[in-house]
Amino acid sequence: MSAKSFCSVIFYFLLSFVALSFSTSCTEDIEKREDLPILVESISLNVKRVELQIGESHTFTPIIQPENATDKTLEWKSDDTTIATVSDQGEVVAIAEGSTTITAKAVGGVDATCSVVVIDPNAEPEPDPEPEPEPEAELLKGAIIGTEISVDYSQNGYPASTTANTKPMAFDGNFDTFFASYNRSGTWVGMDLGEKHVITKIGYAPRREQSRRVELAVIEGANEADFSDAMPIHIIKESAPEGQMTYAEVNCSRGFRYVRYMTPNDARCNIAELEFYGIQKEGDDSRLYQATNLPMVVINTEGAQEIVSKEDEITSTVYIISEDGTALLTDTQTGVRGRGNSSWTFDKKPYRLKFSEKRSPLGAPAKAKKWTLINNHSDKSLLRNILAFEISRRMGMAYTPFCHPVDVILNGEYKGCYQLCDQIEVNENRVNVTEIEAGDSDITGGYLIEIDGNLDVYQNEEFYFHSNKRIPVTIKSPDEGDAEKAYITDYFNKMEAAVFAENFDDEAEGYRKYLDLESFLRNFIISELVGNPDAFWSVYMYKERGQEKLFTGPIWDNDLSFHNSYYVYPASGMKDFLYTHHISDGTPYASSSAGPMRDIVNRIIKDDAKARAQLIEMWEDARQNRNITALSLLEYINQTKRLIDESQALNFKRWSILNEKFHQNVSALGSHDAEVNAVRDYLSNRLTQMDRLIRGN
Numbered sequence: 001m002s003a004k005s006f007c008s009v010i011f012y013f014l015l016s017f018v019a020l021s022f023s024t025s026c027t028e029d030i031e032k033r034e035d036l037p038i039l040v041e042s043i044s045l046n047v048k049r050v051e052l053q054i055g056e057s058h059t060f061t062p063i064i065q066p067e068n069a070t071d072k073t074l075e076w077k078s079d080d081t082t083i084a085t086v087s088d089q090g091e092v093v094a095i096a097e098g099s100t101t102i103t104a105k106a107v108g109g110v111d112a113t114c115s116v117v118v119i120d121p122n123a124e125p126e127p128d129p130e131p132e133p134e135p136e137a138e139l140l141k142g143a144i145i146g147t148e149i150s151v152d153y154s155q156n157g158y159p160a161s162t163t164a165n166t167k168p169m170a171f172d173g174n175f176d177t178f179f180a181s182y183n184r185s186g187t188w189v190g191m192d193l194g195e196k197h198v199i200t201k202i203g204y205a206p207r208r209e210q211s212r213r214v215e216l217a218v219i220e221g222a223n224e225a226d227f228s229d230a231m232p233i234h235i236i237k238e239s240a241p242e243g244q245m246t247y248a249e250v251n252c253s254r255g256f257r258y259v260r261y262m263t264p265n266d267a268r269c270n271i272a273e274l275e276f277y278g279i280q281k282e283g284d285d286s287r288l289y290q291a292t293n294l295p296m297v298v299i300n301t302e303g304a305q306e307i308v309s310k311e312d313e314i315t316s317t318v319y320i321i322s323e324d325g326t327a328l329l330t331d332t333q334t335g336v337r338g339r340g341n342s343s344w345t346f347d348k349k350p351y352r353l354k355f356s357e358k359r360s361p362l363g364a365p366a367k368a369k370k371w372t373l374i375n376n377h378s379d380k381s382l383l384r385n386i387l388a389f390e391i392s393r394r395m396g397m398a399y400t401p402f403c404h405p406v407d408v409i410l411n412g413e414y415k416g417c418y419q420l421c422d423q424i425e426v427n428e429n430r431v432n433v434t435e436i437e438a439g440d441s442d443i444t445g446g447y448l449i450e451i452d453g454n455l456d457v458y459q460n461e462e463f464y465f466h467s468n469k470r471i472p473v474t475i476k477s478p479d480e481g482d483a484e485k486a487y488i489t490d491y492f493n494k495m496e497a498a499v500f501a502e503n504f505d506d507e508a509e510g511y512r513k514y515l516d517l518e519s520f521l522r523n524f525i526i527s528e529l530v531g532n533p534d535a536f537w538s539v540y541m542y543k544e545r546g547q548e549k550l551f552t553g554p555i556w557d558n559d560l561s562f563h564n565s566y567y568v569y570p571a572s573g574m575k576d577f578l579y580t581h582h583i584s585d586g587t588p589y590a591s592s593s594a595g596p597m598r599d600i601v602n603r604i605i606k607d608d609a610k611a612r613a614q615l616i617e618m619w620e621d622a623r624q625n626r627n628i629t630a631l632s633l634l635e636y637i638n639q640t641k642r643l644i645d646e647s648q649a650l651n652f653k654r655w656s657i658l659n660e661k662f663h664q665n666v667s668a669l670g671s672h673d674a675e676v677n678a679v680r681d682y683l684s685n686r687l688t689q690m691d692r693l694i695r696g697n
């Protein structure tokens with residue numbers, strides 16, 4: 001046993017001891033109050049697969065939730081005790097070569113499984129290994145299920161029908177007949193197989209002369225008749241020839257009773273033939289389907305409702321499948337709603353997830369309920385936010401939001417390449433300040449505020465203030481409290497007044513007393529380097545309890561950066577920093593800065609010689625020591641492009657906007673490659689331009 005695993009054992013031993021003492025006392029308290037038992041809600045065995053040699057053993061360290069469950073006794077079972085046995089304490093002993101499944105079941109029925117593979121170290125290596133005698137996958141039969149109302153193309157106006165182009169026609173062996181639904185989207189056809197089956201292969205044929213209609217169809221499996229627990233097992237990525245079956249291997253080990261073909265958007269199914277092949281068995285979650293190399297976020301809203309509101313959450317089942325299909329996060333009580341301002345008006349919508357408990361999806365540093373799915377619809381490179389966050393990390397910002405590209409499947413429809421990101425909020429590993437709770441006597445912090453140009457445009461915030469100089473500021477945290485609002489308003493006004501005071505640059509008594517200059521300058525460099533037109537239209541700031549000074553950060557919302565907004569294009573044509581560029585077309589949007597925020601920035605960057613000297617020093621440090629160089633950043637772009645390459649191809653099949661100037665796009669370049677090249681070109685030019693602007697030569 002290595003030192004590390006020995007330590008882990010000791011650690012788990014201590015942990016179990018603490019957990020046991022805690023749960024015992026807790027249970028007693030509760031039993032005195034009321035006699036209702038607290039049932040186990042979930043069990044995790046921590047591993048999905050254990051490999052042992054004959055004679056070896058492994059002891060599971062299950063995590064049982066809630067911790068104060070009344071009876072945490074687990075009943076252990078091995079499916080095949082000739083392969084491995086398991087004791088009442090969860091100790092597995094390997095007996096003979098083969099594999100079995102170990103199940104731990106709690107009182108009340110919740111269980112967890114792990115597959116155990118036993119290897120015989122002395123077994124003669126077979127010179128010519130025969131393939132495993134797996135049961136033969138067969139063409140599956142079942143009751144045909146799906147959308148009831150079809151469309152009759154033979155009648156004028158294509159009326160709804162229950163006799164023409166009906167569901168069974170997708171399973172009649174005839175390529176000339178097909179199922180077509182009346183509704184254009186959200187419709188499906190499939191089978192109830194009666195028992196759970198692991199699907200190994202699917203076959204499909206489009207309606208004649210409609211080869212493209214199968215593109216982006218999602219094949220799903222489920223064990224609930226309403227498909228509320230549906231999970232994709234395949235996505236058809238290309239059009240398919242008519243008049244013949246096209247087959248695809250399926251690599252998903254979960255067993256499903258129900259299988260279906262979900263129509264791509266706007267395709268009405270139009271499917272001539274479907275075949276499902278598989279083996280009747282329970283299956284497991286050791287290998288799930290991932291559409292591309294990226295993690296896949298699967299959302300099934302209650303009753304497959306469309307998400308149309310930014311206020312009302314819809315309870316949903318969410319799966320996050322990652323690590324090439326070997327890791328699964330499941331949360332069946334996730335609240336999902338819309339989010340964003342202008343991005344919410346796009347066809348490809350951004351969403352906010354609120355898990356039922358705190359989680360760290362995809363290894364994110366924060367453990368939290370709230371996460372965002374960023375749509376990047378106007379950013380056709382699909383990597384501007386990722387790149388801006390990387391620059392933020394390299395620049396040494398105290399906190400850079402977590403952001404990972406993912407594929408999103410919503411109610412059985414492929415929605416494209418998104419980014420799963422932190423929600424900007426007060427939280428450990430997010431904006432890490434003390435959270436103000438009701439009744440706190442010390443209200444000097446923590447605060448999270450946003451200088452928020454959108455406040456006056458959308459007027460959709462409830463907890464905000466305007467500074468004495470009319471800078472609109474939304475208070476993000478806390479989200480209520482008259483005294484708190486008065487405190488932070490006053491503090492902001494003091495900062496603002498100090499910036500414009502006679503002695504503003506006095507290092508002890510000037511604005512530095514209220515504003516942390518270092519984070520302000522770092523934020524300034526990042527915003528100018530990435531060319532964010534909203535750099536001072538939306539700025540997050542925070543203040544910790546018991547400490548003076550507002551800190552600037554984190555950076556957020558960079559889909560318009562890197563030459564993606566005609567408001568600040570071309571950057572090369574500008575003789576000064578972007579923040580000085582005042583847009584005036586008479587609309588409320590007509591500024592790159594939120595009101596007089598520009599004046600504050602200007603006062604610090606232009607009028608305070610010491611701040612300017614610090615800015616120059618910070619920039620030189622970034623260029624020399626922080627990999628803010630063309631060579632290094634262009635390599636990072638290349639890596640990111642490779643990472644999202646499979647996903648972007650699907651994304652632009654779903655959203656064919658590469659030839660369209662969308663939102664504030666300065667150009668439409670026709671391909672993802674060209675869009676990424678534009679980001680590269682911007683950045684390498686901007687670095688030398690920033691050298692000139694900051695050094696002032």
Ligand SMILES: [Ca+2]
Nearest residue numbers: 169174177272
């Ligand atoms: Ca047919």
